[in-house]
Amino acid sequence: MLSLKKYLTEGLLQFTILLSLIGVRVDVDTYLTSQLPPLREIILGPSSAYTQTQFHNLRNTLDGYGIHPKSIDLDNYFTARRLLSQVRALDRFQVPTTEVNAWLVHRDPEGSVSGSQPNSGLALESSSGLQDVTGPDNGVRESETEQGFGEDLEDLGAVAPPVSGDLTKEDIDLIDILWRQDIDLGAGREVFDYSQRQKEQDVEKELRDGGEQDTWAGEGAEALARNLLVDGETGESFPAQFPADISSITEAVPSESEPPDLQNNLLSPLLTGTESPFDLEQQWQDLMSIMEMQAMEVNTSASEILYNAPSGDPLSTNYSLAPNTPINQNVSLHQASLGGCSQDFLLFSPEVESLPVASSSTLLPLVPSNSTSLNSTFGSTNLTGLFFPPQLNGTANDTAGPELPDPLGGLLDEAMLDEISLMDLAIEEGFNPVQASQLEEEFDSDSGLSLDSSHSPSSLSSSEGSSSSSSSSSSSSASSSASSSFSEEGAVGYSSDSETLDLEEAEGAVGYQPEYSKFCRMSYQDPAQLSCLPYLEHVGHNHTYNMAPSALDSADLPPPSALKKGSKEKQADFLDKQMSRDEHRARAMKIPFTNDKIINLPVEEFNELLSKYQLSEAQLSLIRDIRRRGKNKMAAQNCRKRKLDTILNLERDVEDLQRDKARLLREKVEFLRSLRQMKQKVQSLYQEVFGRLRDENGRPYSPSQYALQYAGDGSVLLIPRTMADQQARRQERKPKDRRK
DNA sequence: GGACATTGTCATTCG
DNA sequence: TGCGAATGACAATGT
Numbered sequence: 001m002l003s004l005k006k007y008l009t010e011g012l013l014q015f016t017i018l019l020s021l022i023g024v025r026v027d028v029d030t031y032l033t034s035q036l037p038p039l040r041e042i043i044l045g046p047s048s049a050y051t052q053t054q055f056h057n058l059r060n061t062l063d064g065y066g067i068h069p070k071s072i073d074l075d076n077y078f079t080a081r082r083l084l085s086q087v088r089a090l091d092r093f094q095v096p097t098t099e100v101n102a103w104l105v106h107r108d109p110e111g112s113v114s115g116s117q118p119n120s121g122l123a124l125e126s127s128s129g130l131q132d133v134t135g136p137d138n139g140v141r142e143s144e145t146e147q148g149f150g151e152d153l154e155d156l157g158a159v160a161p162p163v164s165g166d167l168t169k170e171d172i173d174l175i176d177i178l179w180r181q182d183i184d185l186g187a188g189r190e191v192f193d194y195s196q197r198q199k200e201q202d203v204e205k206e207l208r209d210g211g212e213q214d215t216w217a218g219e220g221a222e223a224l225a226r227n228l229l230v231d232g233e234t235g236e237s238f239p240a241q242f243p244a245d246i247s248s249i250t251e252a253v254p255s256e257s258e259p260p261d262l263q264n265n266l267l268s269p270l271l272t273g274t275e276s277p278f279d280l281e282q283q284w285q286d287l288m289s290i291m292e293m294q295a296m297e298v299n300t301s302a303s304e305i306l307y308n309a310p311s312g313d314p315l316s317t318n319y320s321l322a323p324n325t326p327i328n329q330n331v332s333l334h335q336a337s338l339g340g341c342s343q344d345f346l347l348f349s350p351e352v353e354s355l356p357v358a359s360s361s362t363l364l365p366l367v368p369s370n371s372t373s374l375n376s377t378f379g380s381t382n383l384t385g386l387f388f389p390p391q392l393n394g395t396a397n398d399t400a401g402p403e404l405p406d407p408l409g410g411l412l413d414e415a416m417l418d419e420i421s422l423m424d425l426a427i428e429e430g431f432n433p434v435q436a437s438q439l440e441e442e443f444d445s446d447s448g449l450s451l452d453s454s455h456s457p458s459s460l461s462s463s464e465g466s467s468s469s470s471s472s473s474s475s476s477s478a479s480s481s482a483s484s485s486f487s488e489e490g491a492v493g494y495s496s497d498s499e500t501l502d503l504e505e506a507e508g509a510v511g512y513q514p515e516y517s518k519f520c521r522m523s524y525q526d527p528a529q530l531s532c533l534p535y536l537e538h539v540g541h542n543h544t545y546n547m548a549p550s551a552l553d554s555a556d557l558p559p560p561s562a563l564k565k566g567s568k569e570k571q572a573d574f575l576d577k578q579m580s581r582d583e584h585r586a587r588a589m590k591i592p593f594t595n596d597k598i599i600n601l602p603v604e605e606f607n608e609l610l611s612k613y614q615l616s617e618a619q620l621s622l623i624r625d626i627r628r629r630g631k632n633k634m635a636a637q638n639c640r641k642r643k644l645d646t647i648l649n650l651e652r653d654v655e656d657l658q659r660d661k662a663r664l665l666r667e668k669v670e671f672l673r674s675l676r677q678m679k680q681k682v683q684s685l686y687q688e689v690f691g692r693l694r695d696e697n698g699r700p701y702s703p704s705q706y707a708l709q710y711a712g713d714g715s716v717l718l719i720p721r722t723m724a725d726q727q728a729r730r731q732e733r734k735p736k737d738r739r740k
Numbered sequence: 741g742g743a744c745a746t747t748g749t750c751a752t753t754c755g
Numbered sequence: 756t757g758c759g760a761a762t763g764a765c766a767a768t769g770t
Contacts, residue, residue, distance in 0.1 A: 603757090603758070603759090631759070631760080632759095632760090632761095634760095635759080635760055635761060635762080636761090636762080638760085638761080639760090639761055639762055639763095640762095642761090642762095643762090
């Protein structure tokens with residue numbers, strides 16, 4: 001399996017490098033535009049808005065434990081820094097994010113610099129990318145994120161490992177992890193499709209002038225092809241014996257089992273200058289973050305995570321420590337030293353993994369029977385209750401212990417999970433996106449009768465208002481056509497007298513079309529579309545009796561001269577029936593102007609109009625009633641439209657809120673999972689750190705007499721247990737006092 | 741014929 | 756104070 005992996009990763013890297021060497025830019029944009037947000041995040045990293053940069057972290061060195069540029073004792077360095085950084089990271093709540101930073105390093109065999117290959121290499125853009133950490137004395141400039149990384153490295157004078165076949169193990173591991181991450185995140189299958197790659201490799205081989213013939217591509221790929229499986233979800237091909245457990249991930253990181261030359265190759269690119277061009281810690285933490293994500297992917301289900309205890313191996317559990325946790329320089333382990341603590345401390349070595357068990361005899365007293373012991377040790381930040389499982393307070397060395405009860409289990413009861421799933425179902429299945437889009441379109445096409453600004457009713461109201469105003473201003477323009485009368489005369493349609501049913505007279509009478517109003521209100525369709533559906537014109541209600549059919553049918557009406565008498569009478573009867581009651585009354589009272597004018601004229605013009613005629617009191621009263629009712633009718637229509645829009649908006653808001661609630665619940669699950677992982681991590685870290693502390697005589701501290709205290713300022717102190725107990729009591733009192 | 745939807749109208753309030 | 760908009764309530768009408 002390892003060989004397969006090696007074959008594959010070497011192949012990927014070499015292929016990329018070869019492409020870059022021949023000037024073919026490996027376009028990662030196809031990744032980025034392939035609607036694979038997680039993949040995009042992998043390559044680009046999350047948005048810088050919420051990506052913590054590590055600028056302040058680049059030059060951090062451990063106090064009193066710096067690293068010599070040429071020192072190959074990286075494991076000690078890593079171990080010490082990892083422990084401390086992780087301890088400090090414990091107070092940072094981190095939700096696991098999909099962030100993978102991968103760098104491909106290559107160097108021109110001749111050692112030429114970037115000028116020869118301006119676009120060579122993978123142009124990987126990373127938000128947290130590889131920040132230049134070398135000093136100006138190295139003649140190093142700030143790397144630009146847009147630049148190809150290989151170019152950067154060359155500019156940096158970074159010592160890249162030999163290109164072909166001699167990739168550093170770190171490169172291989174990075175690519176391996178990245179590749180696996182891509183598989184998990186559903187990268188395009190062509191990326192992993194062996195046949196696709198084989199074709200590319202063939203092209204590559206042709207381009208290589210028949211030069212060196214790598215055997216990996218043939219043998220290894222063939223071996224791979226025999227063991228390929230197809231992912232059920234993504235259809236991707238992946239090795240059948242692909243490791244699915246975390247231990248496989250740990251295989252990807254340096255270990256002692258690797259040949260020494262690989263180890264050296266790992267170190268060589270990192271330790272060439274007086275200052276490493278790559279921040280070791282950042283690289284390492286990136287690796288850690290990658291492994292976290294891998295481990296997250298490995299987890300099968302949330303419920304399993306929430307309710308099943310981890311395997312117990314503190315180093316193989318999914319730690320969610322911030323990879324960019326700033327190292328506090330003023331770490332002080334009072335009365336303690338880390339002498340030799342990391343001499344033989346190799347990360348991920350069996351020694352470390354077995355540490356909790358092997359050193360259990362010395363660590364057992366670390367957790368006294370006193371249930372408040374650990375509370376006191378971390379009492380200053382009140383972290384114990386947060387991070388330590390209850391069992392830890394009462395039992396000894398639960399690092400490799402079996403089941404840890406989840407103290408937060410109450411927060412994640414079955415009901416909540418059921419709610420999450422139900423809401424997801426309701427939202428993802430019950431809420432048809434097509435309907436949503438249609439609704440959205442309706443809102444967008446709405447002439448506007450909603451309450452909010454985006455769908456303000458003012459648009460339609462204003463249109464109607466403007467129609468009214470326009471009609472008032474252009475009320476004398478009696479030549480407006482029936483079709484345009486709607487827009488010009490507004491929604492109010494009180495037809496004129498039946499005697500004036502010709503097209504010209506209809507101008508004041510048409511205005512309101514109940515059918516259109518209905519459609520407009522119900523579906524907000526464009527009246528032009530409605531006109532395309534003539535069979536719908538007379539479907540629906542017509543309570544108004546005020547619509548002059550000429551308004552609708554004027555185009556279809558034959559010329560008046562062509563009408564026979566009988567048809568005229570029929571039409572008159574029909575129109576008479578279509579008239580509103582007010583129109584009938586006005587007609588009966590012989591009101592000399594149209595109801596439309598009565599209703600829509602401004603007050604001043606309306607008064608002028610009244611003054612022009614000698615009208616009886618009954619006529620004046622009727623006119624005022626007509627005007628009042630007409631205006632109220634429009635107002636009622638607007639009011640109902642607004643009401644309907646309000647309901648629709650509320651409905652949409654409810655859907656949005658339900659979606660947000662489901663999302664928040666999912667985030668809560670993630671938070672709690674991260675919290676649980678941190679608790680487990682702090683448990684193991686505490687024991688690791690404490691177990692490696694030595695006094696002046698090189699003897700370990702007694703856990704019954706001393707305890708580590710994690711102060712609020714980030715420092716870790718070794719204090720006498722009595723003092724820690726006192727502080728823990730104070731911490732316990734504070735909440736009680738607050739309650740009082 | 742009853743339920744329901746639509747529309748018009750009245751009364752009232754508010755700016 | 757008058758006007759118009761807004762709105763609840765009710766009635767009329769159609770499906």
